[in-house]
Amino acid sequence: MEAGRQQNPCVRGEEGNGGPSGGRAVLVTGGAVRLGRTICESLAAEGWDVVIHYRSSVEAAREVARCVEQRGRRAWLVGGDLAEPGACERVIRKAQEASGGLAGLVNSAAVFSKESLWTLDAADCERAWRVNCLAPVLLTQAFARTTERGQVVNLLDRRITSDDPACIPYLLSKKALAAFTRSAALALAPRFRVNGVAPGPILPPPGMGPEALHDRAGNVPLGVAACTAEAVAEGVLYLLRAEAVTGQILFIDGGQHVLGNGVTAR
Ligand SMILES: NC(=O)c1ccc[n+]([C@@H]2O[C@H](COP(=O)([O-])OP(=O)(O)OC[C@H]3O[C@@H](n4cnc5c(N)ncnc54)[C@H](OP(=O)(O)O)[C@@H]3O)[C@@H](O)[C@H]2O)c1
Numbered sequence: 001m002e003a004g005r006q007q008n009p010c011v012r013g014e015e016g017n018g019g020p021s022g023g024r025a026v027l028v029t030g031g032a033v034r035l036g037r038t039i040c041e042s043l044a045a046e047g048w049d050v051v052i053h054y055r056s057s058v059e060a061a062r063e064v065a066r067c068v069e070q071r072g073r074r075a076w077l078v079g080g081d082l083a084e085p086g087a088c089e090r091v092i093r094k095a096q097e098a099s100g101g102l103a104g105l106v107n108s109a110a111v112f113s114k115e116s117l118w119t120l121d122a123a124d125c126e127r128a129w130r131v132n133c134l135a136p137v138l139l140t141q142a143f144a145r146t147t148e149r150g151q152v153v154n155l156l157d158r159r160i161t162s163d164d165p166a167c168i169p170y171l172l173s174k175k176a177l178a179a180f181t182r183s184a185a186l187a188l189a190p191r192f193r194v195n196g197v198a199p200g201p202i203l204p205p206p207g208m209g210p211e212a213l214h215d216r217a218g219n220v221p222l223g224v225a226a227c228t229a230e231a232v233a234e235g236v237l238y239l240l241r242a243e244a245v246t247g248q249i250l251f252i253d254g255g256q257h258v259l260g261n262g263v264t265a266r
Pocket residue numbers: 029030031032033034035036053054055056057058080081082083107108109110111112131155156157158198199200201202203204206
């Protein structure tokens with residue numbers, strides 16, 4: 001699936017910050033809404049051009065593109081269901097063609113569902129695996145095959161350091177993605193840096209109000225108010241800037257990961 005406007009000229013960026021020939025474009029998967037949107041807008045504010053990937057949120061993606069352009073940067077849209085065979089390679093190719101050369105990839109698109117051992121089925125596990133882990137793996141591979149130098153940031157979850165029997169398919173996929181983050185950092189050095197951001201309770205699940213987040217957050221040493229989408233985006237920006245850092249996982253969770261399984265409902 002390919003959609004969206006590509007009204008900007010496909011030229012390479014000018015300042016030079018890690019792209020194959022000075023490109024300053026970063027592809028953000030799931031960039032149209034929620035954390036992905038904040039990451040796209042923060043990237044633009046920091047001077048990056050942005051390729052906004054979406055699956056179904058095309059109108060929201062156009063709105064993010066307008067916000068990026070209002071910040072004086074260029075934006076392109078690339079659509080695609082990352083669970084479909086061949087989609088990851090297509091998304092990277094379209095993003096490379098549109099932007100004239102990607103410098104970075106932020107894997108934010110994900111599916112989340114609360115499935116315990118007693119409620120999960122094979123389809124839940126397969127969906128979580130395909131979207132949350134296999135897609136970032138294949139996107140990273142396609143990116144590394146088509147770019148001389150670059151960087152990747154994977155959106156993980158603070159729960160990767162603990163166990164949560166309430167969402168087994170999701171957690172397995174994020175733990176696998178954390179392992180991939182470190183493996184890819186070694187596999188792709190020194191041409192690429194590969195890092196992860198592990199958010200805590202930032203946004204309630206789609207369709208639920210802020211009180212749902214508060215009720216579900218559990219014990220947050222710094223308080224839930226510290227866990228904002230902007231804080232997550234700042235973590236992504238730091239990792240994109242940090243030239244000596246690879247294989248790192250940065251927890252943006254108000255300290256919850258330190259508690260591990262001690263994160264209990266308040
Ligand atoms: N929100 C939090 O508090 C929190 C906490 C911990 C970790 N995280 C992680 O941070 C990242 C962003 O979180 P979020 O809550 O903003 O994400 P989200 O709302 O759960 O999902 C972001 C986007 O992923 C896209 N997506 C889902 N399935 C897809 C598929 N098959 N193919 C392509 N795109 C697909 C959807 O795009 P469309 O809308 O275009 O369909 C969706 O809007 C995720 O990786 C999440 O696991 C978030």
